Amino acid sequence: MLKKTAINKISGLAATLLEAGTLLAPVKEAAGFNFREISDPNQVDLNFHNTILSPKSAFFPHMEDFVHYQTGKSVLEATPVELNLKPTFLFGVRPCDVKSFEIMDIHFSGTGAVDPYWQKRREAATIFGYAFDPDVPARVEEFYQTLGIGAADPEGSDIFMIKKDGDLLLKGITPKGEKLLAGLNGLDKASADEEKYFEDVIVGGRNVKTRFTCVDDKSIAKKFEDLFHVSDFWQKASAACLSCGVCTFVCPTCYCFDICDETLFSKGTRRRVWDACMFTDFTLEASGHNPRTQVFQRLRQKINHKYSYHVRKYGVISCVGCGRCTQHCPVNIDIFSIVDEAIKA
Amino acid sequence: MATSFKQIEEKLKTEAAKLLESGSVSLVLAYGKGYDEKHPMPYVAKCASDVANIVFNEFCTYNMARYLVRYPRGTKIAVAVKAADSRAVIQLIQEEKVKREDLVILGIPVSGMKNPKTGETIDSKTTCGLYNPVLYDVLLGEEVHGQPVVSPYDVLAGYEAMDKDARWAFWQKEFDRCIRCYACRKACPMCYCDPCFIDQTKPKWGDKSPEPAGNLMYHLTRFHHLAGRCIDCGECSRACPVDIPLYLFHKKVAKECEEMFGQAAGMSIEDKPALVNFRVDDSDKILE
Numbered sequence: 201m202l203k204k205t206a207i208n209k210i211s212g213l214a215a216t217l218l219e220a221g222t223l224l225a226p227v228k229e230a231a232g233f234n235f236r237e238i239s240d241p242n243q244v245d246l247n248f249h250n251t252i253l254s255p256k257s258a259f260f261p262h263m264e265d266f267v268h269y270q271t272g273k274s275v276l277e278a279t280p281v282e283l284n285l286k287p288t289f290l291f292g293v294r295p296c297d298v299k300s301f302e303i304m305d306i307h308f309s310g311t312g313a314v315d316p317y318w319q320k321r322r323e324a325a326t327i328f329g330y331a332f333d334p335d336v337p338a339r340v341e342e343f344y345q346t347l348g349i350g351a352a353d354p355e356g357s358d359i360f361m362i363k364k365d366g367d368l369l370l371k372g373i374t375p376k377g378e379k380l381l382a383g384l385n386g387l388d389k390a391s392a393d394e395e396k397y398f399e400d401v402i403v404g405g406r407n408v409k410t411r412f413t414c415v416d417d418k419s420i421a422k423k424f425e426d427l428f429h430v431s432d433f434w435q436k437a438s439a440a441c442l443s444c445g446v447c448t449f450v451c452p453t454c455y456c457f458d459i460c461d462e463t464l465f466s467k468g469t470r471r472r473v474w475d476a477c478m479f480t481d482f483t484l485e486a487s488g489h490n491p492r493t494q495v496f497q498r499l500r501q502k503i504n505h506k507y508s509y510h511v512r513k514y515g516v517i518s519c520v521g522c523g524r525c526t527q528h529c530p531v532n533i534d535i536f537s538i539v540d541e542a543i544k545a
Numbered sequence: 546m547a548t549s550f551k552q553i554e555e556k557l558k559t560e561a562a563k564l565l566e567s568g569s570v571s572l573v574l575a576y577g578k579g580y581d582e583k584h585p586m587p588y589v590a591k592c593a594s595d596v597a598n599i600v601f602n603e604f605c606t607y608n609m610a611r612y613l614v615r616y617p618r619g620t621k622i623a624v625a626v627k628a629a630d631s632r633a634v635i636q637l638i639q640e641e642k643v644k645r646e647d648l649v650i651l652g653i654p655v656s657g658m659k660n661p662k663t664g665e666t667i668d669s670k671t672t673c674g675l676y677n678p679v680l681y682d683v684l685l686g687e688e689v690h691g692q693p694v695v696s697p698y699d700v701l702a703g704y705e706a707m708d709k710d711a712r713w714a715f716w717q718k719e720f721d722r723c724i725r726c727y728a729c730r731k732a733c734p735m736c737y738c739d740p741c742f743i744d745q746t747k748p749k750w751g752d753k754s755p756e757p758a759g760n761l762m763y764h765l766t767r768f769h770h771l772a773g774r775c776i777d778c779g780e781c782s783r784a785c786p787v788d789i790p791l792y793l794f795h796k797k798v799a800k801e802c803e804e805m806f807g808q809a810a811g812m813s814i815e816d817k818p819a820l821v822n823f824r825v826d827d828s829d830k831i832l833e
Contacts, residue, residue, distance in 0.1 A: 229787075230722065230788050231722075231785075231786065231787045231788035252786060252787065262754075263754040263755065263756070340581055341580070439587065439589045440586045440587035440588065440607075442611075442728065442731035442732055442784070443731055444727050444728040444730075444731035444784070445726040445727055445728070446726045446784075446786050449724050449726045460752070460753050460754065462752045462753070462759075464758070471754060473754045473755075476726070479744075480739070481740065495615075526580065528786040530728050530731075530732050530780075530783065531587050531607060531732075532580065532586045532661070533586070534579065534584075536580070537580055
């Protein structure tokens, strides 16, 4: 059943969710919006287009402690970190980002080797997907339509939300979402007109204009494979690249991490921290050898991983067209243009 | 009458074509088309046919001096520089990272550059506030005169009014949101160390995780490594995806350095970097 609430009363819904568990929602910060754990329901702010950092940190935090230990003591005295999660509500995720969770699942649980941290966080979460505002055009950097993702696709969300003027319409998509929504107090029943609007926005979302180029998974994968040794193509694409980690850190589908031992005096923590294939030391081997010393090699790796190797191995492109990497790149390197040029090359 | 962006672009193209055709340089570091007009990119022209791709507009903020150290020593390079960028070239010459004779410096006199991310006009608040390149071989337009001349340190008034505790609290709050993407050091023309101290593991100077202690270690050390070397182009702050006002600390250190050693970074190729050079009359203020 379709429900609704006034957007200016969103803090009421936030308060209800906060009572039931942990709430992660967009919060306005100095440089823009980000998903954060909410402590005060008034922090939730849906007046955003998309967040700077993707919501991947809800399941794959920037850092995650595995073990606490004391240096010089037996490993038997080390304490593994147990995750005791409350039900978690991930609120206001755009459809392209919801799609990214499905891609990330491949790596953290889909290939047989299950990452218990990812898995537990994923199971504890209810995803409130949120359609891009039908009245606001897509950002110039976005290209999710190229990857077959609509501006209002509800797939992958447990509950899907669409904004209609001053109201937020909510619909349960999965049994988990339906059950939660049925039990939430303070929501109104939507009218038949609103139900029609909801369905229309979903269908209309497929035609929302973003940058578009015709990408066929298999042929783009082959194309990049053929381009691998065309170093001129990569030299040109990477001429401006600074080799920083912005693109990978804001990306919803970049999942590389490092495991570090960080100690302060005798107290140690073994933790997982995001890493980036764009960093010089990412591939630095213990021998001192580095197979990727050049910037073009690193950029080639990043693009090929997403558009070639990933397709060959898992049958799907590892990019959702959210445009964050382009938007936040200090020198405006645009993955869409690189893909587009590869198609034409 | 100041030279328009379009005129500068034309002159940049003409000079680049001349230099590449005559073979006097093997590459020209300039600006090229990005995914739209507002987002041009750093661009490397390697042959005369590349020249058509060169652009120049108010969003070409990037400091092309940053790319100089990427090429083998002895490579003949032409580099397009705005005021602060030319100071970076001078500083790199002082530090013997590039040789003056290997460079053709294409100076761009300009005012009214804009931050492509925010659209704000870039002035002395986040940069050194100069309009004309300090060093050049060819000036691509007429010198800019008549624009307001503001000290690059004026913006520090609010910061300097804070006491030690307030400053400590200020930086803790700012660094708290650092995601350790290292865009600041990578955008910096003076951050050419390989490896950077923060990437070293033996000894390990700071933690890799984006936690307050490691963030503070990284930024404070970087600030001090740039003492007397930062030429105040503001690229680090513009590169930051979470808008940390790094320029404030760099300006503060630059100001102190200038007061103590009577020399601003990258103003003359005859200077030696202030913290490398020892003079008997050097200020002892730091010991007081």
